[in-house]
Amino acid sequence: MRPALVVLGAAALLTASVAVPQASAAGRTSTSLAWYDATAETIAAAGASTQITNSRTWAISWLAAARATRSVPPGVERGAYQEAALAGAVHRALVTLVPSRAEQLDATYKETLDAIPDGPAEQRGVAAGEKQADLVLKSREGDGLDPASVNAPYPVKPAAPGVWQPTPPAYAPAAQYGNRLAKPFLLRTQSQFRLGPPPAVDSEHYAADLAEVRAYGAADSAVRSAHQTETATFWLGSSLTLYTEPLRVALSRADQGIAGQARLVALFHVALVDTQIATSDSKYAYERWRPVTAIRTGTIDPDPDWTPLHTTPAHPDYPSGHNTYAGAAQTVLSALVGPRIAPFDLTSPTAPGVTRTYTAWKQLSDENVDARVFSGIHTRSADEAGITLGTNVARYVLQNAGRLLAPR
Structure with missing residues (x-):
């Protein structure tokens, strides 16, 4: 409870400092x-x-x-x-x-x-x-966040149980390897919130993770429901794109005046930059293989023909970047706007014709956790670890916002 109270206290100070006459x-x-x-x-x-x-x-x-x-x-x-x-x-x-x-x-x-x-x-x-x-x-000059620096070449390790390898169908080089060396806005170091290791590949926990994604994330899954397939498709695209409208909803309803609104958008995206840096730090510290590699080539009932519902992104499994983003977004929005909000509708460019309605920021995070399993591209442990990492980074950003926001 204490970290949450600290964040809420920092948020209260921010809100108080930006209040303006309603008229x-x-x-x-x-x-x-x-x-x-x-x-x-x-x-x-x-x-x-x-x-x-x-x-x-x-x-x-x-x-x-x-x-x-x-x-x-x-x-x-x-x-x-x-x-x-x-x-x-x-x-x-x-x-x-x-x-x-x-x-x-x-x-x-x-x-x-x-x-x-x-x-x-x-x-x-x-x-x-x-x-x-x-x-x-x-x-921010030379901060290492330009595309060339972000996608610095990654030396793939020899194939071994648990070790990331390029994934089908493109077997593309690893992406976002350079993020782990970029300059954060507020974090003291890129590894400040490095996660603990993922479940061991010979553990019961990992076997359960893999069994779930094998069953629910397969392209030809016999157990995934139509609604679960829709969830996977709805949250398939870029997290930046998918969270642009929820943040706009929060901005339009924030009763904090223009200074408070500017702070909301600034801290949201500062937290997300630092979260993405921390995500790559953990991803490439552990270099965990993706489910498709584990299921096709691992020792647990290997199936060389298993195919995920959606194409696996070209970087390690642990943690899920979509979920680090979701955890950070939920933390900032909950602290500065409140955890619940009047109903708002959201659409997705990857799920044409689908509209979903939300009343709490946590609902978006919960769907992200499930979506990446149903897509067949992440284990649940990687998704849940992502929420934890994003939350930790965002809390730190909120707690230290004062030293970032002071005019120079």
Whole structure:
């Protein structure tokens, strides 16, 4: 209970520090959402090939906005200043990181500034936002989160029980090996929250894990239900994509003013960058083989023809990256918005025509745990360990947010 109370205490301090008069919140909410949508559209249209690089773009842009809106100088109108500061920060960061979208971003920027009265509040807000963006961009130069660094070559170990090997059908080189060397935003080291080892391959625990994924994750499974297949397909895509809409729902309902909204988005993505770094640290510390390799070549009733429902990603099993992401997202949203929320609908690009409704962030995590088993690409132990790792990193980010958010 104590770590959870610490997180909630930190969240309470954050919320208290960003409260603004309710009468002036409506306009600032629309500004936050406009730039949230602009960020999402920028990354969807011209983002990097690696998820963590796009998480970095979110984190840099909105960390600059959170710092720029944190305090308002005396003598200027608060709302106008903060709107201009947020727009100045996110616009400057995005056009620097994704210059191919400058025309669209410039149009959104003009719309924002046209709606703000001309004068000192607007001018000083823009200047503050651009200054913070430049400082954050400078601080993240050479952080190892560019696609080439992220996918640094990985020397595959000789085949042995439990050791990761490239997986069918493409037998592609390992991905995300370089994440484990990248510079975190807040973690002291990449290995700060390294998990304990996965279940031994000769243990009863591992045998049970493998039996479950063999039965429920097979392409031709006779026991997986239609709903379970839908769950696997619904959560198949990029975690960044799948959590963009839930975070937007939280942002649209957060009664914290523009500074609180900027902090919500910033801390969400800072936590996710650091979580992905920690995920690769644990993945490549243990180099655990994937279920398809274990089932086809292992000693437990090997089946060389076994095929998972979905293609196995090209990196080790333990922990599940989808679930580290889910654990971090759940922790940040629960702390800063509350664990439950009024019902909201969610769709998925990998499950056309399917709409699911949620009332708690934990529901998304629970479905992620099941989904990767039903897809045949992770053991349950890897999924549950992922939730633990993401939760641990996000708690640390929330507890240490103050030293990250202070304007430079």
